[in-house]
Amino acid sequence: MAPRDAGEGGAPLLATLGRIQALVRLAARWMNAAAGWMFVACAAFITFDVLARNFLGFSSRSTTEITGYMLAFGIAWGLAHALAERSHVRVDVLINKLPLGARQYLHAVALALLAVFAGYAAWGACQLVRESLEFGATDMSALHTPLAIPQGLWAIGLSVFFLLAVLMLAEVVLLLALRRGAEVDALLSSRTYEEEADEALAAAREGKDQM
Amino acid sequence: MIAVVFLLILLAAMLAVATAGAGGELPIAEVLVLVGVFCVFFGAGIYIAAALGVLGLIVGYAFSDRPFWDFIGQMIWGPSSSFVLVAVPLFLLMGEILLRAGVSDQLYRSLNVFLRRLPGGLLHTNIVSCGVFSAVSGSSVATAATMGSVALPYFRDTPYSPRVVLGSLAAGGALGNLIPPGITFIIYGLITETSVGKLYLAALGPSALVVVLFIAYIAWHGLRNPIGAPAPGTRAGEEPIGIAAALAGLVPTVVLIGVVLGTIYAGLATATESAALGVAGAVALAALRGKLSLRMLNEAAVATARTTAMIGLILFGAYLLNFILTSIQVPQKLASMVAGLPLPPWAIMALIIGFYLALGTFMEGFSMIITTIPIVFPIVKALGYDPIWFGVIITMLVEIAMISPPDGTVLYVLQGMRPDPGAIGDVFRGVLPFVVLYVLAIVLLMVAPEIALWLPRVLA
Secondary structure, three states: OOOHHOOOOOOHHHHHHHHHHHHHHHHHHHHHHHHHHHHHHHHHHHHHHHHHHHHHOOOOOHHHHHHHHHHHHHHHHHHHHHOOOOOOOOOOOHHHOOHHHHHHHHHHHHHHHHHHHHHHHHHHHHHHHHHHHHHEEEEOOOOEEOOHHHHHHHHHHHHHHHHHHHHHHHHHHHHHOOOHHHHHHHOOOOOOOHHHHHHHHHHHHHHHOOO | OOOHHHHHHHHHHHHHHHHHHHHHOOOOOHHHHHHHHHHHHHHHHHOOHHHHHHHHHHHHHHOOOOOOHHHHHHHHHHHHHOOOEEEEEEHHHHHHHHOOHHHHHHHHHHHHHHHOOOOOOOHHHHHHHHHHHHHOOOOOHHHHHHHHHHHHHOOOOOOOOOOHHHHHHHHHHHOOOOOOOOHHHHHHHHHHOOHHHHHHHHHHHHHHHHHHHHHHHHHHHHOOOOOOOOOOOOOOOOOOOOHHHHHHHHHHHHHHHHHHHHHHHHHOHHHHHHHHHHHHHHHHHHHHHHOOOOOHHHHHHHHHHHHHHHHHHHHHHHHHHHHHHOOOOHHHHHHHHHOOOOOHHHHHHHHHHHHHHHHHOOOOOHHHHHHHHHHHHHHHHOOOOOOHHOOOOHHHHHHHHHOOOOOHHHHHHHHHHHOOOOOHHHHHHHHHHHHHHHHHHHHHHHHOHHHHHHHHHHHH
């Protein structure tokens, strides 16, 4: 019962695609960790600034801008991993009730539209960086940071997100052609609230056990 | 299902009014395309961010004669680098650290010592501890799961009614975003350009109102169903703790909340700054309890980054759509049309409230607010309602939606955790009185907006 109509080249192509995707996913995982630690650094930076302003009488006078850049970095560099972990929100009340036959195609459509949106966002971000470079734009803070630096890092995050969306879309299309819809479902169906609850419980248990 | 039917009726009513000529220059074609595509996208399970963004692109290409694509980068860079929004990951981080520091357990045990003698006993602890914990945790589901796992063992082999136990846990968890510092207010403040500090002040009165209503209901329930001697407030095989130990257990959490809220209310720090102080405090608290490690901090950071990316992407989509809609004047025209309807403002507000209750049963809270506020907010302003007041109402609606049978997610989480077998109907019946009280609080707020608005005005 081999899916002959999908072509003999389908499976090896899928394997190659899988290897490339594994690399991007690994990068996404590290980028997400970098984003998380950027938030830790952001908290430390603001705390220091508040304390220094109130007790030592000085301030970096660029907190607003710098922490804004940290946020932009954090959001953009977390996007791809959130996609890999199926964390981006979908309205799935209806789709979860459909049979797999219909659901697998809707998954593909959802991912395709996400890739379109990610593409526009990444393209827009790169345009913005180009403009900032062209005009040598800096912010108004005491540091006069060239905007191209934070915007560039931000654009990298959006571009990796776009790349992963495209790679996953290619895989989904191949899987559909090979009639392996169940794998599409496993790859894309949103996290259920059970998974979310289990995760919170695991984290809380850790707080208790480490005594 | 009830929700979907209500939304369809609302849509039909809107169309009827629009075609009856009340609208005049309303861009019916645009609105129809918008609503139609939106329904298809949502039904098909498209990512919310992609649905908003692609919808924006479609509307842009179809109706806008300006090169809107030149502004996409600037449009999403705005919310990306907003200082107000920085507070969101910081509060999330604080919650993730506290979750891993094991404070939930200690909080529950200590509160028990003080609350178990009231009529209704441990049920009060459910409300208060859930309320406190969810104030620092971004997610209702995480709160329900965490506090449920802590609280439910205490009720083993006690005469408490399982319905009320589960209902009070759900209701307490739902308080989370209303009690400052909730994240919903930050996102609302960002989108509507309202002061987050004022929103936090405005939320105090309604929070107190809802808590008092809940506590009164539980006391009434406790008096009607006495359970004999005060419950021991311990789990099987656990030594009861004294008042001193209980106080010592409460102090760190109370100090932390004091730092976060105190600095905001005293005007010493913005919401973002106090969130950063909250993270520092949470790290100190975790260190004090011997739970601080690089691995723990890494897990908290990674979880924070993921949730922030999720919220951020939806904001990107919403800002893109909103930019294009505003450039072809849809929200403005819609607002003036609704304001010109031959209906009193309170009736329209009641429809808006019904709309949110319906939507909330199947949409996650943040995405619901980000998706709808850009359209609804101009209408509310045109009707003459106070933006601060509406922010409080919206937050309460999101919370009610999370615990409304038969769709509220939190209810299913609790049902999955209960030790005694039983039907989901128990949870539904248990939470229903609390939902009714919550709705009552909203009605009171509509009748007497001063409950929310008095404090920000006096302190302004």
